[in-house]
Amino acid sequence: MSTNTYHITFPSIHGSTGRAFDAEADAPTEALAVRSVLEACAKQGVTLDYVVLSHLHGLDGAWLDGLRLNGCKVEDSDLSGASWRAARIKGTTFRNVLADGRTHFDDSLIWNVEFAHCTMNGLHAPRLNGISVHFNQCNMDRWDVTDGRLADLKVFNTSCSGWKAAMATFRHCDQFTSILAASDLTEPQRAAVRAMSASNGDRLSAQAFADVIEAQLTSANK
Incomplete structure (x- = not known):
């Protein structure tokens, strides 16, 4: 893990370099601050780069539509009731x-994403596009992926019963070996991948994200 990767953890917020973030603030205040910053990131179209989010709670009703995660980790958290519509999630572990x-992931693109030891039954994800998605020791029953596209789906010791997959497309999912070639993508999908990989867009580094959290807490405690 690089030294500029920050951990956002409750009840204390700290960086991997040891920098403390308002350690005396109570957990509800921190949770509200992190939620508001995540919603702002989603609204403004910024990308969170290599941020670790731990023990996220209080996201019921959160509008995280369009949120972009790159190289992030989401751990020991409850995403129930949050809207992640049209999210772009790359190289991230849940x-x-x-x-x-x-919990809604409608129209989202997840690329090189791993779900480990997760319980995400009933996830609402029509038109989900997933490339190189791994389920490891999870409960993923009753997903709605109507009209979705999934490729290179690897499933290990995971329950995936009762999926709603009308008009969905599954490529290279039976052998769990091949990765979907770029030529198999539709133009809108290729555009989404290019946009997600572009380096010239607005991006929010892990340290900048932590700085914004600190500013939120400082303002809340005045």
Whole structure:
């Protein structure tokens, strides 16, 4: 892990370099600050680069539509009731994460994403586009991926019963070996991948994200 990767953890917020973030603030205040910053990032179209989010709670009703995560980790968190519509999630790991049927990933693109030890039954994800997605020891029952496209889906010790997959396309998912070639993508999908990989867009580094959290907490405690 690089030294500029920051961990956002409750009840304390700290960086991997040891920098403390308002350690005396109570957990609800921190949770509200992180939620508001995540919503602002989603609204403004910035990308979170290599941020570790731990013990996220209080996201029920959060509008995270369009949120962009790159190289992030989401751990020991509850995403139930949050809206992640049209999210762009690349190279990210979800570990020990909860979600339910009120959690929306409609029209999202997830690329090189791993779910480990997660319980995300009933996830609402029509038109989900997933490339190189790994489920490892999860409960992923009753997903709605109507009209979705999934490629290189690897499933290990995971329950995936009761999926709604009308008109969905699954490529290279039976052998769990091949990765979807770029030529197999539709032009809108290729455009989404190019946009997600571009380096000239607005991006929010891990340190900048932590600085914004600190500013939010400082303002809240005045």
